[in-house]
Amino acid sequence: MSSIQPIRPQFDAKCDDCTARQTGLCSAFDRDALLDFARRSYRETYRQGAEIAAQGEAADRIGIVASGLVKLVVLTEGGDEHVLQILRTGHLIGDPEREVNGFSSEAATETTICWMPRQTWHGFLQSHPQIFRGFLSALNRQFEELQMSVVKMRGRSxxxxxxxxxxxxxxxxxxxxxxxxxxxxxxxxxxxxxxxxxxxxxxxxxxxxxxxxxxxxxxxxxxxxxxxxxxxxxxxxxxxxxxxLAEPAPAPRLSDFDRGAMGGKAAAMRSGAGQAPKGSLAAAFPGTRR
Known part of the structure; x- marks a missing residue:
């Protein structure tokens, strides 16, 4: 019987010690997905201040930040630049559904990014459908971070x-x-x-x-x-x-007890229709206006 051991592919080495495996989309990869990602992707390193992608140019690839910080920048019609968000290790760069970059991205520090061409990225997700949910979750978290940054700005000096x-x-x-x-x-x-x-x-x-x-x-x-x-x-x-704001509203529960009490609760709910529900922002902060 042969005792030949499988050769460890060289493309696996770049992912083995990568800190991005602990966070973001890469943390959802199983071994097969990790090997496939390493095989299909390539790495680029950028010095601080280097342009990674320009606003308005073709978005032909998708990336994951392997190390460093990336700033998303919007350029206004008047020529002003505004930093919208800082992307960290594990964050995604690019939108697979957009053919043109909506923002510019620049290296806020020395940064390394793992890239895939857009079509290759689609092929990767099709080959590993279990990763697609993690991909949507990662995009959603990044979008929520951007939303919360706007909320935190309001009302603060x-x-x-x-x-x-x-x-x-x-x-x-x-x-x-x-x-x-x-x-x-x-x-x-x-x-x-x-x-x-x-x-x-x-x-x-x-x-x-x-x-x-x-x-x-x-x-x-x-x-x-x-x-x-x-x-x-x-x-x-x-x-x-x-x-x-970050917590979703709890789904209504209709246990046997709840169903039996619905008649009595309906009148109470109607009488309290003008009151803020317990646990809502208005209840926690009575002076808050909608």
Missing amino acids: TVQRLALWLVEQLPGATEGSTPQIRIVLTRRDLASLLDMTVETLCRALHQIEERGAIRLLAPDHLAVTDLGRLRRLAKFQNERIGAA
């Missing part, structure tokens, strides 16, 4: 927006800790992302420092000296709104 962005860089931090943050985005990109000028961003950083929440160690490096104060400056408690 420049200081509050910057403070909230800093808080969001420390998802695992606890009260009493003194974590440090290294800002890898340029001042210009961060200011554009938070919808302010570079000068306003600098003033906001110093105002947060003067209020005792952070200490600036370098232009791109700071220490959080009072996380609780930083959260209060960010109106972080108002993120209950974001949590409520």
